Amino acid sequence: MTTPLGTADSPTPDNDLVAVGCHALRGLLTSLIAFSGFLADAEEGELTGEHRQFAEIIRRTGGRMLAVIEELTLISRLESGECQLELALASIPDLVRTVVAEQQPRFQSAAVALLGEAIDGPPISCDRVRLHQLLTSLVVSRLDVASPGGAVELRARPAPMGWTIEVTGPGYPEGELDQLLTPFDQASTPALTGTPATGLGLALSRAIARRHGGTIRTDNTGGCTTIVVQLPWRRPGER
């Protein structure tokens, strides 16, 4: 079954409110991470090992909260058009290789195989930093439903209309496919790998794909879910 993800009239949050709220939270979290870090890095004898461990947990949790805030801010800016793309020609196969190499340690620690395959093709006009985020989010978000011993595959190939990028991995429950793009709507399956993502990865991927004039959809077959991103050679209106 194939499900298109997100339509032009999908509800969007009040972007100004989100931006202001995120800015305030980011400032507070920065203090929390800094001061818990001072405690976690304290010399032996200044604090007990258990106290330093607690401080480290606060620092790590603050870091994860900050990651959520950063992704939420970016989605808001992409959807409002405030975030301008810095367009240049980029190689999709290079991006696939880069993302797979960068994420290998994370997948190895979760005992999930990460495979990459890209057919050579022409470079595409895009914002390389944002596309790197898109591929990373697509891949990392699969850790939400991957079990140890499972596999996730990132593939890319040129097509007449542009590039097609696919991520195949363990299946999301059928009834949840149309909710995948809603921020914080994580899969009902708990993260079996112990490395939960932010819950915003797919919403961020959709926002980046749309900003490039692309589309994103899911294909659920044989117990696997494939997320398919199609990026046009050029954005609408671009010369």
Next chain:
Amino acid sequence: MSRVLVIEDDADVGLALGVLLRRSGYEVDHIDDGRAGLRAVHSLRPDLLVLDIGLRGMDGWQVLERVRDISDLPILILS
């Protein structure tokens, strides 16, 4: 020792920056107000300015403009 001036109206963030910078070997002055910060740029002659944007009185952009009118002081913006 290089001198860093921090203009930041959030006391906690200012304190955290001060601790981090002092641990890294810098002399640090912290001012929590844009107008007073601009005066401190003149009087303290820092080697680096760490400047918040959302300040009381005179905001960070105004401070930036005034400082740029008179010097090439390196400035890190906190946004």
